[in-house]
Amino acid sequence: MTERVIAVVTAGLTTPSSSRLLADQLATAVHDELAARGQTSRTEVIEVRDYAHDLTNNLLTGFPSAALEKALTTVANADALIVVSPTFSASYSGLFKMFFDVLDDKALAGKPVLLGATGGTERHSLVLDFALRPLFAYLKAMPVPTGVYAASTDWGPNAATLRPRITQAATELVATLHHDTPVKPDPYANPTPFEDLLNS
Amino acid sequence: MQFGVFSVSDVTEDPTTGKTVSEAERIKSMVAIALKAEEVGLDVFATGEHHNPPFVASSPTTMLGFIAAQTSKLILSTSTTLITTNDPVKIAEDFAMLQHLADGRVDLMMGRGNTGPVYPWFGQDIRNGIALAVENYALLRRLWREDVVDWEGKFRTPLQGFTATPRPLDGVPPFVWHGSIRSPEIAEQAAYYGDGFFHNNIFWPVTHTKQMIDLYRRRFEHYGHGAADQAIVGLGGQVFMRKNSQDAVREFRPYFDNAPVYGHGPSLEDFTRETPLTVGSPQEVIERTLSFREHFGDYQRQLFLIDHAGLPLKTVLEQLDILGEEVIPVLRKEFAALKPAHVPDAPTHESLKTAAARARDLETL
Numbered sequence: 352m353t354e355r356v357i358a359v360v361t362a363g364l365t366t367p368s369s370s371r372l373l374a375d376q377l378a379t380a381v382h383d384e385l386a387a388r389g390q391t392s393r394t395e396v397i398e399v400r401d402y403a404h405d406l407t408n409n410l411l412t413g414f415p416s417a418a419l420e421k422a423l424t425t426v427a428n429a430d431a432l433i434v435v436s437p438t439f440s441a442s443y444s445g446l447f448k449m450f451f452d453v454l455d456d457k458a459l460a461g462k463p464v465l466l467g468a469t470g471g472t473e474r475h476s477l478v479l480d481f482a483l484r485p486l487f488a489y490l491k492a493m494p495v496p497t498g499v500y501a502a503s504t505d506w507g508p509n510a511a512t513l514r515p516r517i518t519q520a521a522t523e524l525v526a527t528l529h530h531d532t533p534v535k536p537d538p539y540a541n542p543t544p545f546e547d548l549l550n551s
Numbered sequence: 552m553q554f555g556v557f558s559v560s561d562v563t564e565d566p567t568t569g570k571t572v573s574e575a576e577r578i579k580s581m582v583a584i585a586l587k588a589e590e591v592g593l594d595v596f597a598t599g600e601h602h603n604p605p606f607v608a609s610s611p612t613t614m615l616g617f618i619a620a621q622t623s624k625l626i627l628s629t630s631t632t633l634i635t636t637n638d639p640v641k642i643a644e645d646f647a648m649l650q651h652l653a654d655g656r657v658d659l660m661m662g663r664g665n666t667g668p669v670y671p672w673f674g675q676d677i678r679n680g681i682a683l684a685v686e687n688y689a690l691l692r693r694l695w696r697e698d699v700v701d702w703e704g705k706f707r708t709p710l711q712g713f714t715a716t717p718r719p720l721d722g723v724p725p726f727v728w729h730g731s732i733r734s735p736e737i738a739e740q741a742a743y744y745g746d747g748f749f750h751n752n753i754f755w756p757v758t759h760t761k762q763m764i765d766l767y768r769r770r771f772e773h774y775g776h777g778a779a780d781q782a783i784v785g786l787g788g789q790v791f792m793r794k795n796s797q798d799a800v801r802e803f804r805p806y807f808d809n810a811p812v813y814g815h816g817p818s819l820e821d822f823t824r825e826t827p828l829t830v831g832s833p834q835e836v837i838e839r840t841l842s843f844r845e846h847f848g849d850y851q852r853q854l855f856l857i858d859h860a861g862l863p864l865k866t867v868l869e870q871l872d873i874l875g876e877e878v879i880p881v882l883r884k885e886f887a888a889l890k891p892a893h894v895p896d897a898p899t900h901e902s903l904k905t906a907a908a909r910a911r912d913l914e915t916l
Contacts, residue, residue: 404817411816413732414755416825539762542735542770545743548685 355392355528357381358429362399362436362447369469371398373501374435376513377467380521381433388525395429397422399450406449415453427458427535431465431524432492434483438470442482451486457535459492463527465520466498476500495523552886553897554879555595556588556871557630557787557854560608565861566809572864574607578614580864581607584857585618587868589625591875597630597660597854602669605811612645619653626899627653630749630787630854631662631730634691635683636673638707643694643715650720655900660728660749660785661688663737675706681736682706688727688740695724723907726898728785728852731763738763742770742782747897749785753856754813756825757846760786764847781895785852786843789828792873796831802866803830810860833877840882849890851897853882 359378363370378394385392399406405419415423426432436443466483470476479498487494497520505513558581564571572580585596596618598608608614615627627649632642642659650657663680664670670677686704693700694715703709719725728747731737732755741748748767750760764784771782791806793799800819807819807830822828829839840853855874858867896902 408813408817408821412754412813412822414759414825416817416821417756538735539766542739542766545739545774548681548736548739549689551682 355385355390355430356425356428357392357394357431357433358426359394359396359433360399360426360435360447360450361396362444362450363469364400364437364444364446368437369501369503369506370435370437370467372506373467373469373499374433376517377433377435377465377499377521380517381431381465381524384518384521384525385528390528395425397425397450399446402450403446406446406453409453410449419453423454423458426454429462430528431463432459433465433467433524434487435467435469436478436483438468438475438478441475442478443468443486448486451490456490459487459490462492463524464492464494465524466494467520468498468500469502470500471503473500473502473504476502493527495520495527497523552850552883552890553594553626553852554874554882555593555597555626555628555852555854556584556857556874557595557597557599557628558584558608558858559599559630559856560601560606561811561859562605562607563811563859563861564809565863566805568863571861576864577607580858580867581614582618582621583864584867584871585625585627586621587871589622591871592879593625593871593875595626595628595852595854597628599630600633600662600664601666602636602672603666612649615657616649616652619649619656622656624656626656626658628657628728629659630751631660631664633664633669634661634687635663635677635680636670636675637687639687639691640694640707640710640713640715643691644717646725647695647715647717647719650725650900651717655720655723655904657900658726658728658898660730660747662730663734679706681734684737685740692724692744695719720900721904721907723900723903725900726903728783733759733763735763735766738767739770742767742776743774745771745774745776747783747785747851749787749852749854751787752827752843753787753789754826757827761846768848777895778893780848780891781893783895783897784847784850785854785897786847786850787827787854787856788840788843789826789856790836790839790870790874791830791857792833792836792870792878794832796835799830799832806860806862814860833873836878837881837885840878841885844886844889849886849894851895 359374361370361374382392402419405416409415436447468478499516499520562577588596598611600611611629667677700713728749729737729741730749768779768782772779791803829836857870
């Protein structure tokens with residue numbers, strides 16, 4: 352069986368960040384779940400912070416730097432995606448959104464996505480369903496039903512309750528990986544014949 | 552190989568002086584740049600078309616007609632003519648008129664325009680950009696090639712028994728280039744008709760530009776207009792030169808950092824690395840420009856952007872002097888030496904007239 356590629360997009364700002372911590376735990380859970388089913392997998396982590404300047408430049412110039420383009424291609428070609436954003440002002444962070452603003456808006460169509468978010472307090476946990484889920488619905492991705500939100504307390508006294516949520520979400524993501532990622536047509540290799548454009 | 556300059560016609564504050572020229576000054580500057588282009592031995596002057604500030608070039612054929620009257624060899628062109636929001640009937644008439652006034656020294660470049668708000672001002676919708684480019688250009692071609700046109704389409708009032716006047720000079724429509732940065736449909740359109748394809752080659756890395764040009768060349772051959780390496784390719788480019796490379800960088804940096812479009816974004820160094828922008832000595836510009844041929848194959852037209860971002864006219868005219876004295880003569884010689892015999896030059900009015908006469912002779916045989 353072919354190796355599954357899981358792309359992780361995490362938008363924490365500090366090192367280490369709680370977003371990266373959650374992202375790593377989600378990625379490990381997905382890897383283990385795939386292994387339990389006899390499938391090999393590889394994780395490609397994209398720290399959005401590393402592309403902060405490139406993202407601004409892309410918005411201004413209209414094209415990605417070589418490094419950013421590589422990251423965007425990694426995400427577009429992955430079998431599944433894990434995303435984690437810190438919660439800023441009741442939503443995902445601006446930096447997190449910029450990554451998906453410059454990504455081709457068809458790149459995630461049909462792609463399984465595990466939604467994750469972090470924040471200082473549990474009271475922000477609906478950011479998953481009120482901010483992240485609509486974004487990925489717009490991009491026609493397929494977010495799995497369980498998202499994982501981790502507040503500060505989840506890294507301390509509540510850690511035991513975080514683990515089952517991570518396992519549940521990972522299991523759901525892996526369950527969607529039963530088919531091969533469709534190969535997207537390349538419009539430069541196979542353009543629409545001009546007669547079709549004329550007659551459409 | 553044709554060499555020239557293309558202008559976007561922006562009125563931008565000079566960041567080194569805080570001074571902004573008036574529209575009148577900018578318009579006259581563009582004329583001065585065109586006249587200087589002919590004087591220093593360039594072949595082409597092309598003007599953009601815009602309908603919103605800070606740009607002044609809303610009426611390209613007015614400007615080009617004025618320049619035509621004061622020049623004798625320069626080819627007048629556009630970069631681009633908006634095939635989406637202009638009425639194709641008016642394009643047919645305006646450019647045929649210009650052909651007559653300029654004795655055929657006219658071609659034009661079709662473009663869609665990427666400023667969303669402009670479309671509704673002209674009763675259109677940017678989401679129909681490709682469809683407008685396809686339908687309007689199909690009509691434009693017929694208006695130039697058929698004396699009486701009956702036509703009905705989606706975007707314009709139908710025409711019954713319509714004749715666009717004046718008819719093209721010598722019955723030969725102006726040569727058309729299609730400009731597009733990233734839409735495969737436009738490269739396909741240029742290939743289908745055997746028209747030229749122009750890539751602005753300013754804002755995108757070489758790999759993207761190559762993707763578009765390779766597509767155009769491949770489909771040009773597919774549609775039977777000749778071999779892929781005989782397709783008619785034009786490229787833009789952006790340069791700023793001083794005798795010493797460091798002086799060029801120092802002088803250009805404030806203009807780059809505050810330029811419309813990419814200003815306040817990437818560093819000059821990043822942008823120079825990732826795009827064809829060349830800031831340096833004339834020799835560096837020669838080497839970079841010759842490298843285009845290695846990426847894209849033998850091509851027919853090279854236009855440089857030299858007059859934007861608030862650069863003073865005096866500086867732009869100095870750039871033209873450097874181009875004319877030190878850069879273009881070398882490039883002409885180098886490109887000519889490298890070009891195989893079967894690769895054609897860019898069509899001109901004279902070459903198209905000769906080709907049309909030959910086609911008529913063949914028909915009568």
